[in-house]
Amino acid sequence: xxxxxxxxxxxxxxxxxxxxxxxxxxxxxxxxxxxxxxxxxxxxxxxxxxxxxxxxxxxxxxxxxxxxxxxxxxxxxxxxxxxxxxxxxxxxxxxxxxxxxxxxxxxxxxxxxxxxxxxxxxxxxxxxxxxxxxxxxxxxxxxxxxxxxxxxxxxxxxxxxxxxxxxxxxxxxxxxxxxxxxxxxxxxxxxxxxxxxxxxxxxxxxxxxxxxxxxxxxxxxxxxxxxxxxxxxxxxxxxxxxxxxxxxxxxxxxxxxxxxxxxxxxxxxxxxxxxxxxxxxxxxxxxxxxxxxxxxxxxxxxxxxxxxxxxxxxxxxxxxxxxxxxx
Amino acid sequence: xxxxxxxxxxxxxxxxxxxxxxxxxxxxxxxxxxxxxxxxxxxxxxxxxxxxxxxxxxxxxxxxxxxxxxxxxxxxxxxxxxxxxxxxxxxxxxxxxxxxxxxxxxxxxxxxxxxxxxxxxxxxxxxxxxxxxxxxxxxxxxxxxxxxxxxxxxxxxxxxxxxxxxxxxxxxxxxxxxxxxxxxxxxxxxxxxxxxxxxxxxxxxxxxxxxxxxxxxxxxxxxxxxxxxxxxxxxxxxxxxxxxxxxxxxxxxxxxxxxxxxxxxxxxxxxxxxxxxxxxxxxxxxxxxxxxxxxxxxxxxxxxxxxxxxxxxxxxxxxxxxxxxxxxxxxxxxxxxxxxxxxxxxxxxxxxxxxxxxxxxxxxxxxxxxxxxxxxxxxxxxxxxxxxxxxxxxxxxxxxxxxxxxxxxxxxxx
Numbered sequence: 183x184x185x186x187x188x189x190x191x192x193x194x195x196x197x198x199x200x201x202x203x204x205x206x207x208x209x210x211x212x213x214x215x216x217x218x219x220x221x222x223x224x225x226x227x228x229x230x231x232x233x234x235x236x237x238x239x240x241x242x243x244x245x246x247x248x249x250x251x252x253x254x255x256x257x258x259x260x261x262x263x264x265x266x267x268x269x270x271x272x273x274x275x276x277x278x279x280x281x282x283x284x285x286x287x288x289x290x291x292x293x294x295x296x297x298x299x300x301x302x303x304x305x306x307x308x309x310x311x312x313x314x315x316x317x318x319x320x321x322x323x324x325x326x327x328x329x330x331x332x333x334x335x336x337x338x339x340x341x342x343x344x345x346x347x348x349x350x351x352x353x354x355x356x357x358x359x360x361x362x363x364x365x366x367x368x369x370x371x372x373x374x375x376x377x378x379x380x381x382x383x384x385x386x387x388x389x390x391x392x393x394x395x396x397x398x399x400x401x402x403x404x405x406x407x408x409x410x411x412x413x414x415x416x417x418x419x420x421x422x423x424x425x426x427x428x429x430x431x432x433x434x435x436x437x438x439x440x441x442x443x444x445x446x447x448x449x450x451x452x453x454x455x456x457x458x459x460x461x462x463x464x465x466x467x468x469x470x471x472x473x474x475x476x477x478x479x480x481x482x483x484x485x486x487x488x489x490x491x492x493x494x495x496x497x498x499x500x501x502x503x504x505x506x507x508x509x
Numbered sequence: 510x511x512x513x514x515x516x517x518x519x520x521x522x523x524x525x526x527x528x529x530x531x532x533x534x535x536x537x538x539x540x541x542x543x544x545x546x547x548x549x550x551x552x553x554x555x556x557x558x559x560x561x562x563x564x565x566x567x568x569x570x571x572x573x574x575x576x577x578x579x580x581x582x583x584x585x586x587x588x589x590x591x592x593x594x595x596x597x598x599x600x601x602x603x604x605x606x607x608x609x610x611x612x613x614x615x616x617x618x619x620x621x622x623x624x625x626x627x628x629x630x631x632x633x634x635x636x637x638x639x640x641x642x643x644x645x646x647x648x649x650x651x652x653x654x655x656x657x658x659x660x661x662x663x664x665x666x667x668x669x670x671x672x673x674x675x676x677x678x679x680x681x682x683x684x685x686x687x688x689x690x691x692x693x694x695x696x697x698x699x700x701x702x703x704x705x706x707x708x709x710x711x712x713x714x715x716x717x718x719x720x721x722x723x724x725x726x727x728x729x730x731x732x733x734x735x736x737x738x739x740x741x742x743x744x745x746x747x748x749x750x751x752x753x754x755x756x757x758x759x760x761x762x763x764x765x766x767x768x769x770x771x772x773x774x775x776x777x778x779x780x781x782x783x784x785x786x787x788x789x790x791x792x793x794x795x796x797x798x799x800x801x802x803x804x805x806x807x808x809x810x811x812x813x814x815x816x817x818x819x820x821x822x823x824x825x826x827x828x829x830x831x832x833x834x835x836x837x838x839x840x841x842x843x844x845x846x847x848x849x850x851x852x853x854x855x856x857x858x859x860x861x862x863x864x865x866x867x868x869x870x871x872x873x874x875x876x877x878x879x880x881x882x883x884x885x886x887x888x889x890x891x892x893x894x895x896x897x898x899x900x901x902x903x904x905x906x907x908x909x910x911x912x913x914x915x916x917x918x919x920x921x922x923x
Contacts, residue, residue, distance in 0.1 A: 464651050465651050465654075466655075468651075468652040469650060469671070507670070507671055507677060507679075
């Protein structure tokens with residue numbers, strides 16, 4: 183085990199996989215000469231050369247399309263978006279081509295591509311740079327979506343994503359790149375896609391939180407621990423395919439659930455998880471499932487408004503108090 | 510100039526109306542002719558129309574509130590108009606029937622509700638249940654329901670500590686039967702209370718009034734129904750409308766009443782009214798109670814028409830869409846429990862009638878004919894009469910005419 187930053191864990195995953203498979207290459211804005219906008223790909227140009235570390239113009243649709251075409255022809259591209267907020271420009275390639283090529287060719291063509299980059303908000307970046315896209319991509323059949331919260335998960339799941347023969351969207355956060363954690367060093371360390379993890383065991387309430395929101399949930403749990411409330415936190419890690427079994431198993435024990443999601447409420451991941459819970463765990467519920475999400479409005483710029491807008495530990499505590507009938 | 514919307518008299522027997530639904534909110538603009546509310550009266554759910562255009566300035570009764578006739582339900586006027594005088598009037602008894610629910614209270618309640626509903630984080634999860642509307646349903650979490658079932662606990666014995674009295678896990682866990690039963694065979698179940706519906710109130714009032722003020726006496730006669738049985742079979746072979754036994758009994762009563770005007774009458778303290786028309790009401794049992802829709806000029810109608818009208822009235826009685834005037838103006842009532850196998854019963858007179866006929870089931874019984882026991886079809890009918898108007902002999906004469914008609918049904922055709 184080594185203590186790595188989130189960005190180092192991602193770099194390790196890319197590095198280890200590139201070393202093992204010559205078909206893998208990285209493409210995106212500033213990934214090579216500049217070592218990555220967030221220094222994720224630092225040093226990889228020197229190691230693998232400019233044929234496998236490719237700087238692109240600012241043209242998301244173009245390089246996403248090159249990536250999809252390369253994948254259809256047998257290469258294994260890792261396409262970096264400076265943020266998924268910019269990947270909206272490339273949505274046609276992701277949603278209409280990467281996700282559907284295998285289906286429309288009757289399985290003849292695989293698209294083994296990873297689209298990765300930071301997702302959702304990162305402080306005062308205003309409305310167009312603060313959107314969480316995991317649920318949107320998860321909506322489409324043919325795409326796998328991962329949004330991890332800790333370095334070890336990032337490394338294990340990114341390696342699985344690179345090895346997967348389907349298009350995978352791998353989401354990170356600008357605000358987590360410096361986050362440190364123990365990460366296994368073995369080359370064959372992977373985490374299977376579609377497996378949630380119980381990150382904190384508890385008996386009173388199940389909190390489902392992924393990505394940056396895992397850390398918000400963790401703070402709420404630590405606070406409530408002092409008040410004698412025993413919170414279990416489940417990090418789905420993979421948004422799609424979603425591991426509902428682990429969530430249901432937890433609810434069978436705690437009988438209450440709060441979902442924390444850094445996305446808007448309507449039609450979001452929290453809505454889907456809430457639906458699945460009522461279907462799979464109806465008889466185990468002692469309270470209606472609560473969710474803590476962004477409000478149904480765009481990100482404000484002003485700091486005081488932004489702080490209200492983003493799900494906070496206080497909001498999570500409120501929701502937990504509601505489902506545990508403490509208020 | 511602000512205008513009061515008062516509880517209108519929507520049926521001739523209503524004394525108060527329950528607001529079933531408001532179609533408008535305070536601040537809404539209305540035109541003359543707009544339906545602003547639905548009101549449950551003792552007979553039906555009726556629409557309340559406004560006759561003036563303006564803005565709804567105040568709503569003075571909540572849905573579910575009973576408002577006495579003539580009391581103010583709402584105030585219409587021009588925006589920002591001073592209506593303090595009218596509010597005072599409403600408060601001093603002219604307003605909502607619920608004494609505690611004065612205008613100010615309504616205001617406060619509305620404010621509290623707004624506060625409750627405003628929740629920036631969980632707003633989509635708020636339901637508007639204020640926990641006061643007691644629909645008799647037990648609220649329990651799915652888990653609590655399952656636990657109670659597994660442990661054999663009746664949820665009606667458990668007090669819920671969750672929001673709106675919801676029974677939750679901890680209530681089941683901490684549940685202790687109030688008294689450990691000596692033998693596990695019996696379970697104590699709590700009483701439940703139901704709000705008395707407008708219809709129930711009307712039934713209670715009118716029938717108590719009838720039973721306690723008019724001296725009832727009862728005469729029962731046994732009628733040979735074999736001729737009707739045979740006649741009905743023949744009629745239904747040619748009739749477009751299926752004729753029931755009750756239709757024939759109603760028709761026979763109508764014809765007999767024409768011959769006995771003293772039965773077709775009403776007591777008016779200092780006068781007795783012998784009605785010119787024969788309008789027979791038919792008692793119809795519905796979920797909430799019973800209603801008595803009227804077939805006007807029954808004696809002048811043929812069996813097919815009586816059957817068709819009767820069926821229509823019964824169907825509409827069951828879905829509560831009868832208009833009040835369709836339940837008014839009866840001069841005699843027929844109540845039939847034959848379809849339930851009731852052999853004979855006595856009915857309470859439906860005011861302002863003088864008599865009501867209670868019709869029993871047609872029974873297959875052995876009868877003696879020419880010294881031989883043969884199978885027969887018999888029906889008992891019991892006439893309840895108001896002794897202030899009708900005497901035993903006149904009631905008996907009427908019953909004999911009726912019996913004669915049913916035993917010679919061709920006579921009715923004449």
